[in-house]
Amino acid sequence: MSFTNFSQIQQAIQSGDTTLSNIVQSYIDNIEQQNEEVNAVVSIDEKGALERAQQIQERIDNGTAGKLAGMVIGIKDLICEKDKQATCASNILSNFESVYDATVVERLRDEDAILLGRLNMDEFAMGSSTENSIYGPTKNPIDTSKVSGGSSGGSAAAVAADFCTASLGSDTGGSIRQPASFCGVVGVKPTYGRVSRHGLVAFASSFDCIGPLAHSVDDAALILETIAGPDPNDNTSSSRTVPDYTEGLKNPDSNIKIGVPEEYFGEGLDEEIRKGIKDKLSELEEAGAELVPIHLPHMKYGIATYYILATAEASSNLARYDGIRYGHRADIKDVEQDLKAEQEALEKQIKQAKGEEKQKLVDELNDMDSSLIRLYKKSRTEGFGPEVKRRIMLGTYVLSAGYYDAYYAKAQKVRRLIKQDFTEAFEEVDVIVSPTAPTTAFDLGANQDNPVQMYLNDIYTISANLAGICGINIPAGTHSDGLPYGMQFMADTFEEGKLFNAAKLVEQLD
Ligand code: GLN
Secondary structure (H helix, E strand, O other): OOOOOHHHHHHHHHOOOOOHHHHHHHHHHHHHHHHHHHOOEEEEOHHHHHHHHHHHHHHHHOOOOOOOOOOEEEEEOOEOOOOOEOOOOOHHHOOOEOOOOOHHHHHHHHOOOEEEEEEOOOHHHOOOOOOOOOOOOOEEOOEEEEEOOOOOHHHHHHHHOOOOOEEEEEEOOOOOHHHHHHHOOEEEEOOOOOEOOOOEOOOOOOOOEEEEEEOOHHHHHHHHHHHEOOOOOOOOOOOOOOOOHHHHOOOOOOOOEEEEEHHHHOOOOOHHHHHHHHHHHHHHHHOOOEEEEEOOHHHHHHHHHHHHHHHHHHHHHHHHOOOOOOOOOOOHHHHHHHHHHHHHHHHHHHHHOOHHHHHHHHHHHHOOOOHHHHHHHHHHHHHOOHHHHHHHHHHHHHHOOOOOHHHHHHHHHHHHHHHHHHHHHOOOOOEEEEEOOOOOOOEOOOOOOOHHHHHHHHOOOHHHHHHOOEEEEEEEEEOOOOOEEEEEEEEOOOOHHHHHHHHHHHHHHO
16 A cells, blocks of 8 residues: 555545554555665654554544644654654764754644654755765665765655655755655745744754655645744744645646746756756646746856855854764763873973974973863764765855955855846746756766765755745656656745646646
């Protein structure tokens, strides 16, 4: 028994064909059979999920169940669930358990969703392939020699492999949409501020967004509607009321204006993907949509701008992992022993030295890091993986006194220009279309030694994060290599309804 969307589950329960416990069990069975290979789930709460299933079944039977009753959801391992691990796929948090629920988790539970397990990701959400993980890579369930995309690769693969009905991921530069494209599922990056970040481990706070991944546009809309809205615990969350997205989907409007930016269909895009998306656009046009050529001239600076600003924010956010307050701590005895040995060696040298040389060594002794500073350094050295270290170094560099204006301040100005491009475009069109990623899922290991090539995966998704607008990946076809690819719609801030509408039109073409 496999369920590919929530309405199937609801029908099966209502008709009495099955119980919620059976449904949860069928997901657990799928995980048992396939997760060893796919590696999307890093921990599973079998007992808790089955207990919840029974409680919720009672509420379904007596008509008091919430609107997500029957939905089984996986959570990316950087969103806090009380008393569960939240490792961010990092050694530095490998022993960390959350002491509270993220707002999104609370809201899902309040509507009777069942949270089944924690999902793999790139360490601290830095990556595009879910290969930077202490758990090892998440493989693409459609072809396990390929990556699942990232950083929410576990969230996309878990949905594609039917380990859960839907999942939550996070998107800082494309981390929901790109893996959704690689695994053939729907993925939504909401407007910045639409969904509370309370309980989301921070990567780049002015970019980070939590959003849903699901099999259908309806399911994604229902989840977003549940988790969105103001939250006193996150003062960047917007006070705007949340529209009824699912109601809006009942009669999708095909007379929409779709902006087609030339810049997004140029060099570097796989030819088949380009043609596939253009074909879908022609079909939408036949159904009543108007295609409007537009320009987003600053898009070409997106990657560079993002990798300055996001790393700057990351270097500051990740400063909190000092081995004292959170997570992994290096062995203090080792640290003290090393310090003592180095001090003794220096003292010995000092005794034998003379004049200038002696003074130099004395200075060196006085300047030696204390055991506390050494403990911080050793904990961080042991705790962070290479990509995270690279980002911390990049971010620290662009924020350093001598380079701040040249990099950080300048990138902020370019961010504003990118935002301005979108504001002007949305005066003319309802949504903007683009590919989600330049290629289908690549081979495991293919981009591991080439960070810039890896960064280029986000070329089409990153601008939405820079501008704070919303975006969605909707599956658009299967490539001749057998893998799925998606197309992206972007809409202005707080216009998720327009995204869902456009995506639903594509979904209905199938
Ligand atoms: N791939 C991008 C990065 O590595 C985006 C990650 C994300 O959205 N979390 O920064």
